Amino acid sequence: MIAVDLQDGFFRDRVVVAVDGLELAHRDGVTTRTQLGFAATIELAEPAGTTRLDIALPDKGLATTIDLPAARPLWLGVSVADHGLVVRIQERPFGYV
Secondary structure (H helix, E strand, O other): OEEEEEOOOOOOEEEEEEEOOEEEEEEEEEOOEOOOOEOEEEEEOOOOOOOEEEEEEHHHOEEEEEEOOOOOOEEEEEEEEOOEEEEEEEOOOOOOO
16 A cells, blocks of 8 residues: 655645556645645555556646655655655655644
8 A cells, every 4th residue: 555645835736646657546626734734645555566656746747756665555745845746755654733
């Protein structure tokens, strides 16, 4: 299982997530709740042997590709920054208060 937490910097964004080139998730209107630094979670039951994750905000021309470590489950925190998308990878859930 891979959980993609959309975190800071989202505002009415369209988000597309693909695994090894296959689109598995599409969300419209993603907006960060600034009090939490959290917008949404996309959970993926990825195919066996998954090695690459693509995350795109096509309307903003932003995209990134992440080579995934073998460990599962994984949690990815994705934020929109001035210079593009920033991704943090960890082996336990992010905490939001």
